[in-house]
Structure formats: C-alpha cells, structure tokens
Amino acid sequence: MTTEGRIPWCRSLPARLARFTGRTLWAEWHSIVVDPVRRLLRRGVFGLLLGFVAAFGVVFFHDIAQHPLGATWVERLGGVRADLPLWLSLLRTPVSLYVPALDLPVWAGITQLFLAFALAEVVLGRARTLAIAYATTVAGTLTARVMIAMGPGWWGLGLPPDCAHVLDTGPSAAVVGLFTYLAVVRRAPVVFTLTGGSMVWESIAVPNLAGREHLIAVGSAIVLGLLHGHRPRLQARLRSLLRIPERGYALAQPSTSPAPGTAGPPASPVPAPAGSVPPPPAAGRAQDAAMTSLER
Template sequence: MLHEWRNVVATPCRRLRERGPLGVSLAVIACVAVIGLHEFQQTAAGAGVVRVLSEVRADQPVWLTLLRTPVSLFVPAVDLPAWGGLPRLFLAFALAELLFGRVRTLAVAYAVTLAGTLGARVMIALGPGRLGVPAEAAHTVDTGASAAIVGLFAYTAVAVRSPLLFLAAVVPTVTGSIAEPNLAGREHLIAVAVAMVLGAVSRGAHCQRPLPVSKAADRDVTQDGKAAQDGKVTHDREAGQGGEGGHGAEAGWGRETGEGDSRCRRPAGHGRDGRDPQR
C-alpha cells in the first residue's frame, strides 16, 4: 500500500510542485483540444472539417487511418458526452505525463489507439462469432479518447506496479467491454492488452538499467582518495626527516631561532659578529 501511494500519489505530486503547471501541460492541451473540437463539430462548417481530419472507419485505406488517428484521438464520439469524460482524460494524461514525460505519454496513447483501430479490422475480417464482429461494423465511425485513457491507466499501473490503480481505473472498463461485446468494447480490450505489454517491457528495461552513481558519492570517493594520498605524502616526509637524525633536528632548531644554516657554517672561534675574540 505504501509503495503504491508513493508511486501513484507522492511522486506525481512532488514533480508537479517542482515543474509547476507546465508539468501537466499535455493533459491541459488534450482537454482543450477535446472541448474545442467538440464545439467546432457542432457548427455546420466545422462538422465537415472535423470529419475530413478525424473520421476513422474500418472500410478506409490503412494509410488514411494512420493519418487521421492522431486527430481522432481528441474528437469525442458522437454518442458519448464530451464533458463527462474530461476528468478521466485529464487524470490519465496528467499522471502519465508526470511519471513518464510527454513523449512517452503521447507514444503510448497513440500506440494503444492505433492497436484498437487496426484490431477492429481483424475482427471484422473474422466475421460474426466469438472473436469477430459483423461486417456492418466497418462503417462505424471510430473516434474518441476512451481507448487512450484506459490504455494509459493500464500502462501506468503495470509500469509502477499499482494493482489498486488497475482495479479502480481499468477493471470497470474491461468488465463493461466483456458484458457488452461491441466493436468499441473489443477495441478497449485490445488497448488494455497492448498497454500492459508495453508497461511490462518498460518496467523490465528500467529494472535492467544500472543504478546511477550520485554526485555526492563521487565527491566522497574523490575526497577519500585525496586524503589517503595526502596522508601518504606526510608519512613519507616524516620518515625522511627521521632518517637524517640529529642533523635534521638541529637544522629545524636553527630555522626556529632564525639562524638557519649560517650557525652551522660559522668558523670556529668567531663570535656572532664574525670577529676573532683573540684579536
């Protein structure tokens, strides 16, 4: 429980304090895009533009689906309320952005959405049955961020090892998709499966990465090595002075009294002024 609290709540809150509002800029942009495209779609001119840019169906060429999928991710489905899904959209993108960064969040959201869209083509090709869907589903418009939302929650839960997050944010969607096996529900199941695989791969790569050595540790090691080297030099100097015997002591006494080596070289019988006392 403490591990999950730290990974899902404490760490994102700390990074939000460090980065400020820019830490969830992608989540804010996603919400603004959904609201803006929804309102623009309600106008006569905007409906045609949004349809050309974002309408994805299984009867389209694959290349056209690949081009329209990024925009279709932020266009709410016609039969679903746009405002009701905004809290889940913001929470999914904000949590993933704070934990993994903007680039990985966008990559995972696009990957799971595209996987669901391409998976729908496979299920339509299989035909009616346990794994397939009727051919009429090929004409269904497939837009919305629901697959990306549940996919981001599943990816985050697996990557940070949070069963409670998976239970709260992913299991209800999976249960509803199984209870009502339509095309959208099947796409959600595919998105969850792909997100879990991506999360497991990401976590495995993170565990195999070598632990970085902190700067403080490097500084301590450097200081210890320098102290050891200084201690060795001091020891060598003391050993060298001890080997000189009394001469070393006398030379040291001469330096302390200010006479230096001149006292040792003064001719015998001369005073401090250099004169011979017998003269």
C-alpha cells in the same frame, strides 16, 4: 486447547491479509499520488501541458462539430472508420484522439482525460506519454479491422461487417492505455483493477466495437508496461543479432595480406634525386671529427 497451542493473532491469515492490504495501499498512494505531486511541485504548472492540450482539443473539436460545416471538417480530419484505407486511418488517428465519441458524453470524460495525460506526463515524461497513447490507440484500431475481417463467430472474437461503417473516434482507448501502463509500471493494483475491470465489464455488458478496442488497449499497455524495465536487455539482444551478418560479411572479404610462409613482393627502392650526395656512414663521421680535433 492450551495457550501454547494457540496461534497468535498477528500470525493468523486475516491479520496477514490486512497487513498486506495496508502496505499495498500505502505504497500505491505514494507511487500514484505523493511522488507525482512532488515532481509537479518541482516542475511547475508547465508539467501539465499535455493534460491541458488534450482537454482543450476535445472541447474545441466538440464545439466545431456542433455546426454542419464544422462537423464535416472534423470528420475529414479525424474521422476514422474501418472501411477507409489503412493509410488514411493512420493519418487521421492523431487527430481522432481529440474528436469526442458520438455515444459518450464529452464533459464527463474530460476529467478522466486530463488526469490520464497529466499523471502520465509527470511520471513518464512527455515523449513516452504520447508514444503510449498513440500505440494503444493504433493497436485497437488495427485489431478492430482484423475482427471485422474475421466476421461474426470465431468464439465471439469476430465482429459483424456493419461495424466497419461505425465512426471510431475519441481518446478513450488512449486514456485506458495510459492508466493501465501506469498501473503496471508503478505497481498499482487498485488502479489496474479499476481500469482493466471496468473495461472487461463494459465489453461483456455492451459487446460493441469500442469495448473490444478498450480491451486491446489494456492488453497492449500491459505488454508495454512489462517490457518497460527490459529495454537495455532488448537493445543488447538486438545488437548481438545485428552483429552476426556483419561478421559473416567480414569473413567473406578477400584477404590482401600474403599467406604465411610466402615472401611478399620486394619493395622497390626509392631513387635519390639527381645531384645529391649520399650521407657518409656513422663510423666515417666519427673519424672525421677526431682528425679535426687533432689538427686544431
């Protein structure tokens, strides 16, 4: 084999793969670490308000739940189960984000909770962070009700009826949804793999209610992340759909203008007030002015 027939090392497949991996990691480092740190330096510590509130809320409800009376009130305010009415579950869902789950350690998840809410607040803003966290949590709660209603079977999608009595609380679904949404929007494959891959492994290793809800949170966050850049197009599409019935309604209104080719009703003259003298015509006014000038 001659030298001309050899493939250069820089054009070989391992070299291209290494260069692609290096570019991807460098871009993800800037989008997930460098850019948020710059924004945080401009905004100050006040930009981490949601992270501190979320961490303090979990610690606060955890300490209250250590007492019997406090545990009762925590369950009344934020306890969500599938056997409760739907309106009551939705009413308790915002508080349930701060109620720690029973089978998970509190202090181990506070770091993830703080990082998820703090990073999302710096990158996405406060309103969108709360919207994504609530939407992914509600999606998991509603889908769990559907799975319990389906019953066991259904190719592993259904859940047994006993899961309806399990207390469904904790910010884990919101944390998973925020990390997944950030990974899709900021194009961070490493964060996406760590988040989504860990949830898939959890659902396979421990097939329980929490694992199913985490998968639903990941799926809903992916859909919301893909729709992130198409908001103007969706708004224009919605406006075009709303204009169709308005045009049809406008065409159905009776026309008050006369038909072409037909004369409308004659306009009635406005009567002049009594005792008033009509003004002379323009030609008469010119002649009176000429005579006056001659007499002078």
